[in-house]
């Protein structure tokens with residue numbers, strides 16, 4: 001067994017006896033390693049942020065685990081059956097979407113997840129960048145291989161928004177609103193963005209990479225001055241920090257649940273949940289599409305997830321892509 005493996009065993013042992021003091025001798029006997037090795041592993045775990053008390057006659061006691069998204073910690077409380085079971089963790093990476101696409105290209109199975117504590121080249125929609133400072137958000141990408149035609153892939157982006165909304169609501173009590181197609185707003189500002197990338201042939205999807213950036217504990221100063229008026233975080237909305245690890249586990253659980261439901265029952269249940277959480281429908285909007293800017297009232301999303309907007313003359317236009325701005329009532 002390698003060093004990492006036996007360090008993991010020390011952690012697992014302490015975790016199973018959480019709140020109890022375990023002697024160095026017991027650890028060394030049970031795990032068949034020297035007491036010096038036990039001590040070295042304890043030191044390494046402390047450097048990773050685990051709080052471990054050491055007392056001369058009593059031994060070691062695990063007091064707290066860090067709010068890091070280490071794969072072992074994620075796996076320890078994960079309620080999914082397949083999503084996130086193949087997990088790639090990075091302390092820092094360019095873009096988790098980029099890594100996920102490379103993995104998908106080399107055959108990574110459905111449900112593979114790439115998570116990073118920080119991104120140096122986080123990407124947003126329409127070529128924008130995505131601010132991803134260390135340990136303050138949940139920056140992750142999922143590889144999916146849905147058995148649907150490429151035209152239906154955009155339903156997945158709405159599904160992701162529904163799943164993230166459900167996870168945030170159940171974990172924090174804060175109910176985000178969804179701006180079409182999949183921006184999550186809190187207090188009128190963007191708290192989460194989703195970037196969907198797809199590789200497909202004309203009639204079959206090879207894979208979809210669903211990249212989610214959830215602003216958890218960012219302070220106002222973490223955002224650039226241009227983004228600041230438009231962006232927010234769970235910390236800023238709730239006035240308290242939010243533990244990322246259980247929230248991430250809940251995100252994966254909700255994503256798996258909604259994805260399976262979509263594959264079994266189709267888009268209608270997703271559509272209903274999306275409409276319930278929508279802050280777009282019934283509002284005056286301006287839709288910036290490749291064609292023009294169209295103003296009107298957002299009236300519905302259709303059975304494919306496209307946005308229907310009624311213009312001043314009563315004509316209804318259908319959008320499958322575009323950037324929506326909500327116009328404030330004057």
Ligand code: BTN
Nearest residue numbers: 095097123124125193194211213
């Ligand atoms: C948007 O512009 O609203 C989409 C933002 C998506 C950001 C996430 S963070 C994790 C993943 N990796 C990226 O480079 N982008 C997505």
